[in-house]
Amino acid sequence: MINFQDVSKNYNGYQALIDITFKIVPQEFVSLVGRSGAGKSTIVKLLIGEDKPTKGRVTFGHYDVGKLKSNQLPQLRRHIGTVFQDFKLLPTKNVYENVAFALEVAGKPEREINDFVREVLDLVDLGSKAKNFIHELSGGEKQRVAIARAMVNRPDVVVADEPTGNLDPFNTSAIINLLTKINELGTTVILATHNKDIVNQAGRRVILIENGRIVRDEERGKYSL
């Protein structure tokens, strides 16, 4: 489903990725691990079409991501749910509205939006906080809102880039459990992180990246430095 073929990425002469090749099949749970600056976020950016590869080919389903025009990117992004370390939630909207937003931009009808949002808020256990504003939530709750938003348009894949970077161990564990649950419901999950505990907790495929290269790619891998 996702295919990186000999992908390199240069930022003004700095080589962020060098000849990366990997495949991700549907319903997989993949952890991208490595130190900060190893190139994890670059892979995420190339996947959602925010950056274009300097060399090589990135494909997602039938999309050739590197060649998409800016007016085709929204279509791609409706197939990918994204979760980031800094949550990226709108402070002027409440929990319900933040999640519904992802459906509104896709032009879904009101009724459908209502059903989907209720459902996904229950999934992340925030049904009771639908009317709360973002600043009234804890870090873990914020990240669960972000996951709910990533899930609500039923994407083929959820990409989480350091989702636990701002969370305590208890909330970290809850988020990883949630991502595992999402994966069990049939969605592909890509988790980029530098936290080895959570990788080991997940106990799934691990791709280790160092200095822009893949140094290890193992099923049921462990992450040790």
Place this chain on the structure above:
Amino acid sequence: MISVATLTVMLLALIVFSSLIIFNVVAASALNSIQEKIDISVYFKTSSPEDEILRIKRSLEELDEVKSVEYVSRDRALEIFKERHIEDATITQAVEELADNPLSASLNIKADDPDQYSLIASYLDNSALEEYVEKVSYAQNQVVIDRLASIISVSRQAGVLLTVALAVVAILVVFNTILLAIYSNKEGIEIMRLVGASNMFIRGPYIVEGVIYGTIAAVLSTAIMLPVIYFISPYLKVFIPGMDLMGYFLNNIFTLFSYQLLFGIGIGIISSLIAVRRYLKV
């Protein structure tokens, strides 16, 4: 949030733009009223036979540049002269005492365009006509005609330049305002992109903002012009008889307003498109 500075600059551009339209109307009407009075008069020697003069009249009428030719016979010229001086007993008496009519027959020639008087004058200045023609009264008018035509064309050009300059300033200022709006909502835009909002969905609000500035400025500009023209109109009437600026303004207020609306909205859309294009990487 409406930016007062943006609105002011936009308003200025619109006021100059509509002043230019109104100036064109005033100038055209001033030029017309003066052109009505301008003609080339050819005075014939008293010895010239009438059918010769009528032949010259016909040949003049065949010229493309000539709008009309009016023949004033010697008798008619005398009548006009008498009428004009009817209250001046000395002149009336003096004319009565003359045995012969001393006045020349003349042709009053009007051209379509003031530029063409020199062409007509040069046509009249040929040796075949010399035998009959006493004098051609063009030279005196020529300077006035030329000067008026050039004043009008220069001020029109200046108006266009000023409008363009202010439009550019307005575009830059609106551009800046939209830019600030985009910057202050950077996060929101990033999130919209991440959840797959279409480009139009993201750009739309900023283009609408430009349109709103244009619309408000057009309404304000019309509201400001109305009392100003009401005040100026009577003074203008003194300089250009037959010019009713207020009447013109009221009759064409919807046309003028829609021009301003188009111009303002145009500026708004152009500048927001530039801002969106340059700073909204979608």
